Amino acid sequence: MQLERLADTFFNLQVMQQYLPKIVEGFFVTVQIALAVVLAGIAAGLALALVRAFRIRALNFFIILGVDVLRALPPLVLIIGFYFALPTIGIRMSAWVATWLALSLVLAAFAEEIFWAGILAVPKGQWEAARSTGLSFVQTLTDVVLPQAVRLTIPPLTNRTIAITKGTALGAVVAVGEILYQAQTAYSFSYNPSPLVLGAAAYLILFIPVVYFGRWVETRFAWKR
Amino acid sequence: MDQLIQSFFNLEILSQASPILLSGFWMTVKLTLVVVPLGLAGGLVVALASTSRSRLVRWLTVIYVDFFRAFPPLVLLMFIAFGLPFLGFDPGAFVAVALSFLLNTSSYYGEIFRAGIESITRGQHEAARSTGLSGPQTMAYVVLPQAVKNVVPDLVSNTLEVIKLTSLASVVALPELLFAARQAQSLTYNATPIIAAGIIYLVCLWPLVRLLSRFEHRQIALH
Numbered sequence: 338m339q340l341e342r343l344a345d346t347f348f349n350l351q352v353m354q355q356y357l358p359k360i361v362e363g364f365f366v367t368v369q370i371a372l373a374v375v376l377a378g379i380a381a382g383l384a385l386a387l388v389r390a391f392r393i394r395a396l397n398f399f400i401i402l403g404v405d406v407l408r409a410l411p412p413l414v415l416i417i418g419f420y421f422a423l424p425t426i427g428i429r430m431s432a433w434v435a436t437w438l439a440l441s442l443v444l445a446a447f448a449e450e451i452f453w454a455g456i457l458a459v460p461k462g463q464w465e466a467a468r469s470t471g472l473s474f475v476q477t478l479t480d481v482v483l484p485q486a487v488r489l490t491i492p493p494l495t496n497r498t499i500a501i502t503k504g505t506a507l508g509a510v511v512a513v514g515e516i517l518y519q520a521q522t523a524y525s526f527s528y529n530p531s532p533l534v535l536g537a538a539a540y541l542i543l544f545i546p547v548v549y550f551g552r553w554v555e556t557r558f559a560w561k562r
Numbered sequence: 563m564d565q566l567i568q569s570f571f572n573l574e575i576l577s578q579a580s581p582i583l584l585s586g587f588w589m590t591v592k593l594t595l596v597v598v599p600l601g602l603a604g605g606l607v608v609a610l611a612s613t614s615r616s617r618l619v620r621w622l623t624v625i626y627v628d629f630f631r632a633f634p635p636l637v638l639l640m641f642i643a644f645g646l647p648f649l650g651f652d653p654g655a656f657v658a659v660a661l662s663f664l665l666n667t668s669s670y671y672g673e674i675f676r677a678g679i680e681s682i683t684r685g686q687h688e689a690a691r692s693t694g695l696s697g698p699q700t701m702a703y704v705v706l707p708q709a710v711k712n713v714v715p716d717l718v719s720n721t722l723e724v725i726k727l728t729s730l731a732s733v734v735a736l737p738e739l740l741f742a743a744r745q746a747q748s749l750t751y752n753a754t755p756i757i758a759a760g761i762i763y764l765v766c767l768w769p770l771v772r773l774l775s776r777f778e779h780r781q782i783a784l785h
Contacts, residue, residue, distance in 0.1 A: 343649075346648045346649075347645070347648070405768060405771050405772070405775075406764060408722075408771045408774075409763060409764050409767040409768050409770075409771045410726070410760055410763055410764060410767075411726035411727070411728075411729035411740070411763060412726070413729045413730060413732070413740060414729055414740055414756075414759065414760050414763060417740065417744065417756060418753075418756055418757070418760060421744070421747065421753065421756065422569075422570070422747075422753035422756045422757060423753075425569040425570075425752070425753045426565055426566055426569050426570065426753075427565075450775060450778060451778075454778050454779050457779060500723070503633075503634040503635070504634070505634070506634035506635075506636045506637050507636060507730075509636065510636075510733055516637075517634070517636060517637055517640065520640075521640060521644075524644060530641075530644060530645045530648050533640065533641050533644060533645055534641075534645075536637065537633065537637060537641055540632065540633055540634060540637055541629070541632050541633070544631075544632035544633070544634075545628065545632045547632075548628055548631050548632050549628075
């Protein structure tokens with residue numbers, strides 16, 4: 338009897354069936370934002386690290402400042418700032434854009450630090466040897482240093498990227514129609530937590546493979562000691 | 563420019579909002595002081611379980627860690643805050659936050675401690691045992707101190723993330739800093755409280771970020 342009530346509360350098939358299409362819809366929105374964040378964040382992070390390699394003092398000061406700020410602020414504060422505070426000075430963006438922009442900026446900041454640490458880790462002799470064979474600074478950076486640096490950065494970058502992609506759930510707070518938002522809305526309409534169970538299952542389906550991918554990358558690209 | 567100052571750095575609004583912001587700040591501090599030690603202790607238990615001799619215990623630990631690492635923390639929090647009352651147990655916002663953070667952060671801290679324990683060579687263990695220390699004594703006095711020392715950067719990094727995550731508590735209406743800022747914004751129709759909250763986070767967490775940045779460079783440079 339108890340068990341039946343429990344099943345009826347958390348695994349109510351009727352409710353689940355009703356809201357499954359919504360959760361599936363949310364699933365694709367989550368995937369969409371996650372991919373957009375990964376692409377934009379890593380590309381911007383790499384670009385910033387490359388710019389930093391030119392060691393232009395004034396420019397680097399602003400890169401370091403920006404990266405520090407983005408690492409210190411909680412992503413949810415950024416999303417809420419973009420969505421609720423910026424409109425008061427006339428800058429408006431959709432909830433989707435606010436979530437995407439906030440998470441991309443955070444990922445870019447972490448990625449920049451990781452790429453930069455990787456570039457610094459390449460021994461100075463590599464730079465000197467490449468330059469003495471007649472390669473230009475830019476050629477040395479992109480053809481000699483970067484490929485070695487990127488290899489070092491893959492494990493920490495993968496882990497950080499996974500952690501930040503999970504932040505897509507924060508979009509629910511500003512009503513982006515991703516998994517959590519759909520589950521939460523369905524929960525308040527039906528006053529039954531089954532949609533939350535469905536939503537949780539959707540996250541597991543999405544992220545368990547990603548967590549395993551992260552583990553695999555860690556062993557595959559482990560630093561040789 | 564004038565409009566920017568009016569909407570973001572309005573001193574009049576700030577002085578109106580400061581009592582709310584201050585109480586929110588203290589709630590965030592309180593939350594951090596509960597959630598971080600709890601997560602560290604939970605993580606230590608998870609790490610010790612993952613070195614257990616019983617295969618079943620190790621296996622269960624892996625499932626626990628992977629399960630809670632796959633869940634976005636906000637999903638876990640909502641599930642606990644909205645789901646538990648249906649089991650006839652309403653934990654209230656603070657306990658719901660503490661519980662979901664315990665589950666989430668103990669799996670992250672657990673992985674970090676495990677990596678630390680694995681970085682200690684078997685010889686240390688064997689040498690300690692041969693001097694007559696018991697298994698638990700070896701773990702507590704020989705292996706763990708060295709293990710923890712090896713993973714300090716990761717522990718600091720995760721702690722920074724946990725402190726930032728406390729802002730999620732605003733979603734279940736726990737009146738911490740972000741919640742207070744949003745409340746003050748809707749009372750004053752002005753975004754200054756949100757900007758102020760951002761600045762408070764920044765001032766408090768910047769030293770940690772600087773420290774970490776130094777650690778990270780050293781870490782990659784060593785390899």
